[in-house]
Amino acid sequence: MTERTNRKPWELNPTSRFDNRAELYAKYRPSYPSEAIDRVLEGLGAPSEIVAADIGAGTGIVSRLLAERGVRVQAVEPNEGMRASAESHELVTWVEGTAESTMLSDKSVGLVTSCQAWHWFEPVASCAEVARILKPGGRLALLWYDDKPGDEPSKKYRQIVRPGAVETFGIHAVEQWEPSLAPPFDAVDREEHVFDYSYRLDFEGLIGRARSASYVPHEGPDAERLVEEMKELHREHADSDGCITMGLICVVHIMHRPD
Numbered sequence: 001m002t003e004r005t006n007r008k009p010w011e012l013n014p015t016s017r018f019d020n021r022a023e024l025y026a027k028y029r030p031s032y033p034s035e036a037i038d039r040v041l042e043g044l045g046a047p048s049e050i051v052a053a054d055i056g057a058g059t060g061i062v063s064r065l066l067a068e069r070g071v072r073v074q075a076v077e078p079n080e081g082m083r084a085s086a087e088s089h090e091l092v093t094w095v096e097g098t099a100e101s102t103m104l105s106d107k108s109v110g111l112v113t114s115c116q117a118w119h120w121f122e123p124v125a126s127c128a129e130v131a132r133i134l135k136p137g138g139r140l141a142l143l144w145y146d147d148k149p150g151d152e153p154s155k156k157y158r159q160i161v162r163p164g165a166v167e168t169f170g171i172h173a174v175e176q177w178e179p180s181l182a183p184p185f186d187a188v189d190r191e192e193h194v195f196d197y198s199y200r201l202d203f204e205g206l207i208g209r210a211r212s213a214s215y216v217p218h219e220g221p222d223a224e225r226l227v228e229e230m231k232e233l234h235r236e237h238a239d240s241d242g243c244i245t246m247g248l249i250c251v252v253h254i255m256h257r258p259d
Helices: 022-028 034-041 061-067 080-085 123-133 152-173 203-211 221-237
Strands: 051-055 072-076 092-095 109-115 134-147 191-201 244-256
Touching: 022 080, 022 203, 034 061, 034 109, 034 134, 034 191, 034 244, 051 061, 051 123, 061 072, 061 092, 061 109, 109 123, 123 134, 134 152, 152 203, 152 221, 152 244, 191 203, 203 221, 221 244
Parallel strands: 051 072, 051 109, 072 092, 109 134
Antiparallel strands: 134 244, 191 244
C-alpha cells in the first residue's frame, strides 16, 4: 500500500486520481434517493425556473436527476474522462472547471449542489467561489451517501475497502461527510437531513463500485485481497438472483448565501 498520509483530500491531486475510474464510476456508483432531491429543490419554485451549478459533477449522476425534473444544470467537472463518460441530457451543459474556479458568471445560479465531492475541495476558495456564483439568498446543498448503520453487507463492504481509505486519507478517512466550511457559509444556519435507501449489486457490481473509489488499487496483492474478500461477502449475502442489497443513507446539508 501507499505510505499513510494525513494530508487533506484536496492536497492529493483530486482531479487526476480518477483518471482511470470514470467508466466504473458511471456504471457502478450509487444514485441518490428521490426524497433527497425533493428536499434540495423544496421552496425554490418551479424547477424549470431554476439554474443550478453541480460542482464536482463527476459523471453527472445528480446533474441528470436535477435535469429530469426540469432544472437547467451547469455541470462543473475538471476531469476529462468523467465528462466524457457522462450520459448526455439536453438540460445539462458541461463546464471544465473546479470548485475553486467554476468558470461561471457572478450571481448566475440559484442553486449549487456538490454530491460525494465536497471533501475534495479546498474550503476557503470553494466557499468564496460558491458565494460569487450564487444569487443573493441562493442555496448550497451538499450531499453524501454512506453505509447505513447496522446494515451487515454495507458494514462488511466498508471493512474490505477501508484499509485503502486509511492509507490514503489518514485521519481524514473518518467523518469526511461533515463539510469543511469557510466564509460566508461557516456562519450561516445549516439544515441536515438523512434519508435511508438501498441498491442492489451483483458480484461484478461489488468489484466495480470498489474500484471506482480513488483509493482502491486495481492490481497487485491488495487488489487480489479485495477480490477474494468480496467473493466471501457475495457468498454470504447474495440472494437467489446473485445480488446483494446494500443499505445506504444519504446525508443532505443545506445552507443559503447571505443577502
